Amino acid sequence: MNGARYLRLVAILAACFILCACGARREGIADLEKLQQRAAAYLPDESGRPLVTPEVQKDLQARYMEKFFGPWRNGKATLAPEVAFWGTATFGRKKGFGENLQPWSLPRWEALVAMQLESSYPSMARHAIATRNTSFRVMPTDKPFFYDPAKAGEGYPFDYMQNSAVWIGTPLLVTHASADGAWYFAEAGMTYGWVPADAVGWTDEAFRTAYMTGIYAAALHDRIVLRTDAGAFAGMAHLGTVFPVSVSAMMLESAQAAEGVVAEQGGGVQALPVLVPLRTVEGDAIAVSVRLPLTAMGLMPQPLSAQALARFADVMMGQPYGWGGLLENRDCSAAMRDLFAPFGIWLPRNSSQQGKEVGTPVSLEGKSAAVKRAMILEAGIPYYTLLWFKGHIGLYIGPDPVTGEPLLLHDVWGARTTWKGVDGRAVVGRLAVTTLRFGEERDDVQKDWFYDRLRGMVLMPSGEASGSVQ
Known part of the structure; x- marks a missing residue:
């Protein structure tokens, strides 16, 4: 191959590399x-x-607890039917896709709408509490409603039936039930929607009075295993979870420590006793004391x-x-x-x-x-x-x-x-x-x-x- 032909071949190959580079899409961010x-x-x-300042943070904390316990101060539903059941009108106009990525059929949709018993809303006003981490759904179903999965930003994980998640210990006002009784419509301090019935525990005045101790603690990381004193699994807490501190348990431990019954490491309290709500078979809420290390649960507000x-x-x-x-x-x-x-x-x-x-x-x-x-x-x-x-x-x-x-x-x-x-x-x-x-x-x-x-x-x-x- 003479020099001219060699240079021409090199030029062609270089041009090909440039064109390939221009036509390639970069990956990653x-x-x-x-x-x-x-x-x-x-x-x-x-x-x-x-x-x-400490004064400002104290005011912020008071505002937080006012919002958090707000549902327990309401005696009736605060949402109009068109707000509570906004999903019926919104998704009724959309072509939705289910978990098999096939369109929701009309009979399936009509059955879901009927399950809400919209004409009888609100049918109750009962104070309750979330007894486990759970989802608030737009309609009473755990089945997904996707828009066209073939489009960017749609399909999984954008299930439009998913409204929010609430952590264990969230106060609720239940205002309605689904036709099959498997779902309750509830209001929380920060959201509202349908929650599974087995995630809700009914609270009476005595429970609520005992639960609102005035001293509260927050989870400091995720996946904190909650166990009773007997070692039974009581739930999982994530960052953002709030529990009341068991004042009676703290007073007892302080008294025992003063008498030398409890050995304190480093001269200070190493764990917080908090009240965790559990659901009985009858659906009522009970509070059990769970002791958690200060590395997992800290007094609110944190500095x-x-x-x-x-x-x-x-x-x-x-x-x-x-x-x-x-x-x-x-x-x-x-x-x-x-x-x-x-x-x-x-x-x-x-x-x-x-x-x-x-x-x-x-x-x-x-x-x-x-x-x-x-x-x-x-x-x-x-x-x-x-x-x-x-x-x-x-x-x-x-x-x-x-x-x-x-x-x-x-x-x-x-x-x-x-x-x-x-x-x-x-x-x-x-x-x-x-x-x-x-x-x-x-x-x-x-x-x-x-x-x-x-x-x-x-x-x-x-x-x-x-x-x-x-």
């Missing part, structure tokens, strides 16, 4: 590889400094600092995404709720409410990506500012030390992609740390796509401005 996936890795100086927030965030880091609490996993708003619960800060259920009804909202509507970035970096308080997007929310944890881009801790399904006219997702599917430009290095992700969805930021309650404690 660079932020997940480049950024440390630990919230504690980005802590600012003086991260142990309190973010609010609020960036360092403490990062520690609890890392408890959840990397855990799978769960639409509406599906499979006891968290979505974006649930992650924020559970993150702030140990500090006695109440957040509403969904991202839109969290973006508008907490602390001091700052609108970013209509601003360019550059202006939004500048405002976040200037006014955002790392680990104490929420960033609210259309249908999404997360926690601002400061600037990336390398690029200066705002960093977001968020439970996210993925980045929106478009490739050859077809929409898709670059799936993250977990709680992660990313910039607000995550996925933009990909050929199929539009520049500024995430900034374009950014609607505002929320400066969390500080007590410095009138009305900021909400």
Whole structure:
């Protein structure tokens, strides 16, 4: 082969490589590889400094418990029928797909609608409590209702019958029952919907009085096994779970310790006795005392600092995404709720409410990506500012030390992609740390796509401005 032909062949091969590279779609998301996936890795100086005064945190805790026990203070249903049964009208107009990815048949749908007995709502008003972790469903079924699974962002895990998840020990007001008695319609402090009957325990006035001890504790990590003194399994607690402290048990243990009956390690209490609700065969709630180490259960409110927030965030880091609490996993708003619960800060259920009804909202509507970035970096308080997007929310944890881009801790399904006219997702599917430009290095992700969805930021309650404690 002469020199000219050799050079021509090299040029052709190089062009082929270039064309192949241009036609290839990148995989993965660079932020997940480049950024440390630990919230504690980005802590600012003086991260142990309190973010609010003890007086403000006391007020926040009081507000939390008012919301938490709200259903027990209501004597009747607070929801109009069109609100309680919104799923009937909404999904009745949609073509839904079931667990076999085949369309819901009309007879199946009509049977589900009839199961709700809408004309007789509300049929009761009984105070109750969740006796295990459970789902709140839009309609009385554990079967899924997917939109077209062939479309991006639909299908699993986006079961539109899944409204929310509540943890064991959540106070409830039950206002209705399904025709078969297998489901109850209930109101909780942060959500409402249909819950399985076997997840509910009825409470009388004596139970409620004894349960509202005035001293409360929060779970400090996930998958805390609850066992009675006899060793029987009583449930599983996750970060965000709240139990009352058994004051009588604490007083007894203190008295025994003073008499030398109980040996205290290190001179302090090493465990908290908390009240955990269980369901009897008859459906009533009983409270059993469960002793948990202080590494698992801590008094509310926990001291609020960036360092403490990062520690609890890392408890959840990397855990799978769960639409509406599906499979006891968290979505974006649930992650924020559970993150702030140990500090006695109440957040509403969904991202839109969290973006508008907490602390001091700052609108970013209509601003360019550059202006939004500048405002976040200037006014955002790392680990104490929420960033609210259309249908999404997360926690601002400061600037990336390398690029200066705002960093977001968020439970996210993925980045929106478009490739050859077809929409898709670059799936993250977990709680992660990313910039607000995550996925933009990909050929199929539009520049500024995430900034374009950014609607505002929320400066969390500080007590410095009138009305900021909400």
